[in-house]
Amino acid sequence: MAGLQSKPRVRHAAATLDSGFPFSQFGGKSTVTLTVSGAKSRRWLLGEPDFRRLWLIGLVVFSVRWLEMLAVAVFAYQHTGSPLVVALLTVLRMLPMALFGALIGAAAERVERRTALVLVMALMLLCSLVLALLAWSHALEVWHLALASFISGLTWTTDNPVRRTMIGEVVGPERMSAAMSIDVGANNASRMLGPTVGGILLATLGIGGAFTLSVTGYLIAAIVALRVRHRNTAMSSAAGVLERMIEGLVLVRRDPRLSGTMIITVIYNTFGWPFTSMIPVIGQDNLGLGPAGIGLLASMDGIGAFCGAITIALCAKPPHFARIFVGGVTIYLLMLPVFAQAPGPVFAGAVLLLTGLANSAFSIMQATLVYLAAPPEMRGRVFGVLSVCIGVGMIGFLHLGWLAGVLGTTWAIMTIGAEGLVALLLTRRWWRAIGP
Numbered sequence: 001m002a003g004l005q006s007k008p009r010v011r012h013a014a015a016t017l018d019s020g021f022p023f024s025q026f027g028g029k030s031t032v033t034l035t036v037s038g039a040k041s042r043r044w045l046l047g048e049p050d051f052r053r054l055w056l057i058g059l060v061v062f063s064v065r066w067l068e069m070l071a072v073a074v075f076a077y078q079h080t081g082s083p084l085v086v087a088l089l090t091v092l093r094m095l096p097m098a099l100f101g102a103l104i105g106a107a108a109e110r111v112e113r114r115t116a117l118v119l120v121m122a123l124m125l126l127c128s129l130v131l132a133l134l135a136w137s138h139a140l141e142v143w144h145l146a147l148a149s150f151i152s153g154l155t156w157t158t159d160n161p162v163r164r165t166m167i168g169e170v171v172g173p174e175r176m177s178a179a180m181s182i183d184v185g186a187n188n189a190s191r192m193l194g195p196t197v198g199g200i201l202l203a204t205l206g207i208g209g210a211f212t213l214s215v216t217g218y219l220i221a222a223i224v225a226l227r228v229r230h231r232n233t234a235m236s237s238a239a240g241v242l243e244r245m246i247e248g249l250v251l252v253r254r255d256p257r258l259s260g261t262m263i264i265t266v267i268y269n270t271f272g273w274p275f276t277s278m279i280p281v282i283g284q285d286n287l288g289l290g291p292a293g294i295g296l297l298a299s300m301d302g303i304g305a306f307c308g309a310i311t312i313a314l315c316a317k318p319p320h321f322a323r324i325f326v327g328g329v330t331i332y333l334l335m336l337p338v339f340a341q342a343p344g345p346v347f348a349g350a351v352l353l354l355t356g357l358a359n360s361a362f363s364i365m366q367a368t369l370v371y372l373a374a375p376p377e378m379r380g381r382v383f384g385v386l387s388v389c390i391g392v393g394m395i396g397f398l399h400l401g402w403l404a405g406v407l408g409t410t411w412a413i414m415t416i417g418a419e420g421l422v423a424l425l426l427t428r429r430w431w432r433a434i435g436p
Contacts, residue, residue, distance in 0.1 A: 066194030087401030097391025105384010191302025199295015248381025269393025271420025304356025328361025336417030
């Protein structure tokens, strides 16, 4: 693929380090060598117009996504009183990843990615516009939100094989870690902004105000996507989409680094991340918070994650990538029982700051490790498999919702955190292969 095979644009590098991430090409092996240049590399990134545009799209879209997730959760819980319904709405956002992630990843290699990005932005804009009109006309129902959550999940599934792959094409492998730190930092900043603004809008204008802001955000993202200049050459091999999807799955199975990364991803998304759907429930039932307070509480996770992303961008070196990745998941799971038993909002917010730090370690290294380990011509397919592993986490949301109905929300979060730690121990032989 022309875009992925472009020569690195690195100037005055301070040091060149072997990343230690060889990748298999169905028989052959090669090694990605990372050139690390500290602050200069980050300045070059911000000097790339297309990187800035793709970064801005991510910031806006993720801000809107976190806003919508909070608004949907609060609306659903207020209208049904069921933690299971709240969890199911999040499941519907993840279901397309599990069902279509590998397929979309393989298909993304056969299309021009900038065109796909524009179409995705247009679909999200249309969906939010319909929800805003329904909300302002007082006709919005939970089933509308369920359908919209599924559509949002479809668009979410394209992010890794389309937008983030474009980021890699624009900046090159040697700057991918720094680029992912900045991109994930934007995502984490959106987790501060989205829930806070969403909570304020819910408390003042209701869910109609939240979706009106969503429409504005997606419109901005669509305009920026139209200004992206980067184009990739769509693959025109004779292999069909299904065959390419199978090739991606086979590669992941054969490469211990990729398979280890995928296993950790499944554990995090099954036993860790689902607890975020219960933050509104804990906030309302245990801590006595209203919509604005719940939004502020949820934003604490984003603040911690943003700080973590900045730290990783400044300090992380390739030999430490694997430890940062696994360590982030371990700390995240350890914090779940602590949050569940938080005696007050301040303590709960402090715990969410720590989960945010841990989440940034996981999410930055997840995309970086996969990008570095996958052969350039198969990155779309491998990112598609990654989307499936993320989507498998919907099982965790269902499991947590069921546990909350049986044991109560507090004990459910404590239980799922303990299960995740056990899963980490049981799979140690596989994820140790990720790196030193």
